[in-house]
Amino acid sequence: MLNKRQIISNFDKKGLLTVYFVVLISMIAIGLSRPAVTFKIKGMEAQGFLGLKIGLLTTAFFIFRALGATLSANVKNKRFVATVGFFGFSFCLFVYNLSGEYLPIILTKPLEGFLAGLTWPLVQLLVGVFTAEKWRITSMTIYFMVGRIGIQSGNIFYGLINSIFISLFIASLLMFISAFPIFKIYSGSLDTKEKSELITKRAIIQPSPIYLAAFATGFNCGLAMELTLFYLNVIKSLSEAQASIFYGIAGLTTLLIPVVKGYLADVYSRKLIVSISLALVSLGSFILSLNVVKELFVIIPLIIYITGIATLQSLVRGLAVLARKPQKTIGYTNAFGNIGAAVSPVIGGLLIPIKFGPFDSVFMIAGSFIAAFTLFLFLKAKI
Numbered sequence: 001m002l003n004k005r006q007i008i009s010n011f012d013k014k015g016l017l018t019v020y021f022v023v024l025i026s027m028i029a030i031g032l033s034r035p036a037v038t039f040k041i042k043g044m045e046a047q048g049f050l051g052l053k054i055g056l057l058t059t060a061f062f063i064f065r066a067l068g069a070t071l072s073a074n075v076k077n078k079r080f081v082a083t084v085g086f087f088g089f090s091f092c093l094f095v096y097n098l099s100g101e102y103l104p105i106i107l108t109k110p111l112e113g114f115l116a117g118l119t120w121p122l123v124q125l126l127v128g129v130f131t132a133e134k135w136r137i138t139s140m141t142i143y144f145m146v147g148r149i150g151i152q153s154g155n156i157f158y159g160l161i162n163s164i165f166i167s168l169f170i171a172s173l174l175m176f177i178s179a180f181p182i183f184k185i186y187s188g189s190l191d192t193k194e195k196s197e198l199i200t201k202r203a204i205i206q207p208s209p210i211y212l213a214a215f216a217t218g219f220n221c222g223l224a225m226e227l228t229l230f231y232l233n234v235i236k237s238l239s240e241a242q243a244s245i246f247y248g249i250a251g252l253t254t255l256l257i258p259v260v261k262g263y264l265a266d267v268y269s270r271k272l273i274v275s276i277s278l279a280l281v282s283l284g285s286f287i288l289s290l291n292v293v294k295e296l297f298v299i300i301p302l303i304i305y306i307t308g309i310a311t312l313q314s315l316v317r318g319l320a321v322l323a324r325k326p327q328k329t330i331g332y333t334n335a336f337g338n339i340g341a342a343v344s345p346v347i348g349g350l351l352i353p354i355k356f357g358p359f360d361s362v363f364m365i366a367g368s369f370i371a372a373f374t375l376f377l378f379l380k381a382k383i
Helices: 004-009 013-044 050-072 078-098 102-129 133-161 164-185 192-198 208-223 226-234 240-252 256-267 270-288 295-320 326-351 363-378
Strands: none
Touching: 013 050, 013 078, 013 102, 013 133, 013 164, 013 226, 013 240, 050 102, 050 208, 050 226, 050 326, 078 102, 078 164, 102 133, 102 326, 133 164, 133 240, 133 256, 133 295, 208 226, 208 270, 208 295, 208 326, 208 363, 226 240, 226 326, 226 363, 240 295, 256 270, 256 295, 270 295, 270 363, 295 326, 326 363
């Protein structure tokens, strides 16, 4: 008979597939709702300071997500919190759909962010619980790959549906459905507190470099959300539908790259793979900012940029589950990422109308600089 530690070290296919299923349908909801909310605000607001208003919306979300992620590090009743989180997501999307003004949306965004901060680290913890230690980074990159399939598919579905109301209705329904498998997977047979302690017995990494990379990832993630859709539409001369579809295509074309990098990180060098990913973020955002890159030509630097961000998102969480205290490290890793994602939209919203030299907007240059600076520090870190 297998003892508890042996059971934990084995691959739990059913549990892991359930996590991936929840991530898929909930990220389709996010992919539908993100352009819907962005373009809803654009339709109800005067054009003055619109980029800043969209940036503030993202900032409000991530400030409270950072708070929720910090609290998730010490959550005891994981089953209750994770289940309520998905019901809460559904409610927030319902409110967005009914809102006819900017104020209800900006007041609801903090709630959505807080729930996201509490909920997603608990879901990510399950990836570590259901995967053998040797393959946790690979499993985490697959987790984020599935999430990107959902988000980018949702972006494309929005472009095809081209209806704010229908997109937000479907998104709210999908989040509601997601709560039920999460409730089941956190059933009494899964003592997550005991398991989360057992999986730390062979800790191999310290958290400081993880937090550093998480902040840089979050900073660029904040730029790459609503603001990039707005940027593609207004500055790069794409229609709303084109911007959403291009964004989705760019994400879908990068799906397997983070998984390959996760595998290489597991079997070869974590530090090298993280460093390459930071370099891609810096390079992609720099090229995308050039004034000569317009319309169809945005797709190449956009792919480079999203590839770097997507890889870093999964790598830093994969590294977090290898730390001595995985629940706390995942929670704080998400918190640092969310802090970066909170400050960058405000900075980006202020910078987006500013042109400089060969750049049609300097807001992406901020992301390029942060990634390059983090790469310089990360190369000196021990990991």
